[in-house]
Amino acid sequence: MSGIPTPDEEYKAGPDRLEEALASLDDELVEQRASALRQGLDDYELDAEDAELLAGVVRGEDGIEYSPALPVVAIVGRPNVGKSALVNRILGRREAVVEDTPGVTRDRVTYKAEWLGRRFSLVDTGGWEPDARGIDASVAAQAEIAIDLSDVVLFVVDAMVGATSTDEQVVRLLRRAGKPVFLVANKIDDARQEPEAAALWNLGLGEPWPVSAIHGRGVADLLDAVMKVLPEVSAVAGQEIGGPRRVAILGRPNVGKSSLLNKAAGEERVVVNELAGTTRDPVDEIVELAGRPWRLVDTAGIRRRVHLQQGADFYASLRTSTALERAEVAVVVLDVTQPVSEQDVRIIELVLESGRALVLAFNKWDRLNDPDMENIDRRRYLEREIEQDLAHVAWAPRVNLSARTGRHLDKLVPALETALESWDTRIPTGKFNAFLTELVAEHPHPVRGGKQPRILFGTQAGTRPPTFVLFTTGFLDPGYRRFIQRRLRELYGFQGTPIVINMRVRERRKR
Numbered sequence: 213m214s215g216i217p218t219p220d221e222e223y224k225a226g227p228d229r230l231e232e233a234l235a236s237l238d239d240e241l242v243e244q245r246a247s248a249l250r251q252g253l254d255d256y257e258l259d260a261e262d263a264e265l266l267a268g269v270v271r272g273e274d275g276i277e278y279s280p281a282l283p284v285v286a287i288v289g290r291p292n293v294g295k296s297a298l299v300n301r302i303l304g305r306r307e308a309v310v311e312d313t314p315g316v317t318r319d320r321v322t323y324k325a326e327w328l329g330r331r332f333s334l335v336d337t338g339g340w341e342p343d344a345r346g347i348d349a350s351v352a353a354q355a356e357i358a359i360d361l362s363d364v365v366l367f368v369v370d371a372m373v374g375a376t377s378t379d380e381q382v383v384r385l386l387r388r389a390g391k392p393v394f395l396v397a398n399k400i401d402d403a404r405q406e407p408e409a410a411a412l413w414n415l416g417l418g419e420p421w422p423v424s425a426i427h428g429r430g431v432a433d434l435l436d437a438v439m440k441v442l443p444e445v446s447a448v449a450g451q452e453i454g455g456p457r458r459v460a461i462l463g464r465p466n467v468g469k470s471s472l473l474n475k476a477a478g479e480e481r482v483v484v485n486e487l488a489g490t491t492r493d494p495v496d497e498i499v500e501l502a503g504r505p506w507r508l509v510d511t512a513g514i515r516r517r518v519h520l521q522q523g524a525d526f527y528a529s530l531r532t533s534t535a536l537e538r539a540e541v542a543v544v545v546l547d548v549t550q551p552v553s554e555q556d557v558r559i560i561e562l563v564l565e566s567g568r569a570l571v572l573a574f575n576k577w578d579r580l581n582d583p584d585m586e587n588i589d590r591r592r593y594l595e596r597e598i599e600q601d602l603a604h605v606a607w608a609p610r611v612n613l614s615a616r617t618g619r620h621l622d623k624l625v626p627a628l629e630t631a632l633e634s635w636d637t638r639i640p641t642g643k644f645n646a647f648l649t650e651l652v653a654e655h656p657h658p659v660r661g662g663k664q665p666r667i668l669f670g671t672q673a674g675t676r677p678p679t680f681v682l683f684t685t686g687f688l689d690p691g692y693r694r695f696i697q698r699r700l701r702e703l704y705g706f707q708g709t710p711i712v713i714n715m716r717v718r719e720r721r722k723r
Contacts, residue, residue, distance in 0.1 A: 231703060233650045234643070245649065246642040249669045253683060256668065256718040265673055265681060282324070283446045285438065286335040286362035288386075290378045293370040294398040297425035299323065299336045302435065327435045332442060335362060359385065361448050364392045364438055367417065368425075371397035371408045375415050383415050392441050395420045396434065401427055456498055456505040457632055460539035462563065464555050467547040468575040471615035473508050476501060476624075502625040509539060536562065540676070541569035541631050541708075543624070548574045548612075549590065552597040560605055567677045569631035569709045570608040573624065578614040607701055609708045631708025637678055639704060641671050644680070651699055657692050668718070679712040688715055 250266065258266075287295045302325055325334040337358045359365055365386060369379055386393050397409035400422035409422040421437070423430035461469045477499045498507050536542060542563040546556055563570050580591050609627035613620040639647075648670045657665055665686030673681045680700075682688070697711045 230647075230650055230654060230699065234646055234703070237646055239642070242642040242646045246645040249645055253669050253718075256683070256720055258718065262683075262716065262718075266671065282331055282333045283364070283442045283444070284333045284335060284362045284448060285325075285364045285366060285442065286337065286358040287366045287368060288337050288359060288382065289368035289396075290376065290382065293368045294425045295368050296336055298366070298368060298396065298398065298423070298431070299334060301425050301428055301431050302327070302334060328439055330439060330442070333446075359389045359391065362391060363446055363448060364394070364442050365389070366394050366396050366434075366438070368396045368398050369412055369415075369420075370399055371405070371412065371420070371422065372399045374408070375412055379415065383417060386417070393417055394434065394438060397422045398425050400424055401429065456507045457541065457628070458507045458509065458539045459628060460509045460511060460536045460542045460568070461545060462511055462536065462542050462559055463545035464547070464553070464559070467545045467550075468615040469511065469545050472543075472545060472573065472575065472613075472621075473497060473499075475615050475618045475621060476506075476508060502622070506625075506628070511536070536566050536568060539568055540635065541571060541628055542566075543571045543573050543628075545573045545575050545615075547576055548594055549576050549579050551593070552601045557601055560602070564605070564710050567710060567712065569635040569677070570605060571624070571627045571631050571708060572602070572605070572608050572610045574610065574612045575615050577612040578617055578619055607707055607709075627708070634706045634709040635677055636675050637704065637706060637709075638675050639672050639678075644670050644672060647700075647703065648682075648696075651696065655695070657688060660686075660689070665717075673714070677710045677712055678706060679714065681714050681716060683716050683718055685717070685719075687717060 253266070287298060289295050303323055323334045323336070325332055335358045367382065367386060369375060395412060395415060395417040397412050397420040400406055400409055401424045406422050409420045412420040421430060421434045423434055425431065461472060463469050477497055497509075498505055500506070544556070544560055544563060546552065560570070560572075574594075580594075609630050611620060611623050611627050613624065615621075648667050652667055657667075663686055665684050665688055667688075668683040668685065670680060670682045673679045693713050693715075696713060700706060700711060
């Protein structure tokens, strides 16, 4: 009696024999076998969901579509005047991270918004400050870029504080840009406070628009006015591409995710700083790599325990999870100068649970040859850590690169294409059942409690990720399911994608 193969067993001769057996089968014979197995299911209790699954409806893939570039509205102002709160109010949902602390938003983050049936891009920016140093200087630079790449600017001022010297310097910046500007007097919660907004006439930008971003007061009137001057097609944004593959860049804080996005985009698109946790909102950017567009999403670094985080970091982690759900493939960035940690493994598990394709990017590879590194044996230890801690994702394409220098960045695209191709792979039902028949004949499931579960029929229920359903007479041990997964990879590749195997235990119909 054959036992359950352990995940570590090689079975070097097995795949060869299995592959030879499948290759020798005639296609017509394969389909006849599958049809006979399918008819045999009629003797078992099946429900409506089973019937729908066995019908084998396959949805087609959407192609790449091109649409006119949406007009761009940028929201700027000094720190903590309520820019992100206004973004959330316009979007009608909590999207931008808001906290009663200056400097929460650091990158320029683009959202799709709609008002009166018109769609536009809404850009949230970090607070602009003069003579900023360090990370604050990078934040200010992102705000200035947002102004240049916008069609209309909403300049937000805290009406309860009044115009400050920083606000006056922003006004000079806006005048040089020559864009239509709406002066938004925020934090006017009721009519009694409206005289505070009138004092902002002194800034020379025309009539202030009194609003309360938190309560929504006056925001509708503001947007009505913006729509009157907003062009139908953006004069500054490039053509919007609707169908590029979506790539989420994940990893611990400070492993080089933002540097990777900047190098891929060919510009300083995201704030990069040695301070861990610089990125808080997912940053969405379309870049061209290897002659085709990709939508890269830089995410906030996932810290050790989400439930122990507070404020902006907590919501940033939730938005990172949301960004992963919207992505098709995840690039998990690992810092080769640091040991593979429990946190790295947890992030990879998050990707597996979401069912997304996976690519492992080992960043800072150039540092391994740096003579100044403390541990000259780091490469040897790294390979050992990969074998021990990442053995469960040995099927994921691996890219050794340097986001800082761009070294081996060209190898990222083939890895992404391989993972996505596997993610989309579908095995015909006839071939899959022939695979199962030969596999079970070679290594049958062991007897448990005097019974041996049989696989009656199998079908691929879907792709993205490849999901297989096995109709069985009993529960299959987890080890045997892992064995099936491993043989599928050996035969059909599936490099870069998780494989899901579900069971439906069915009993014979009562006569």
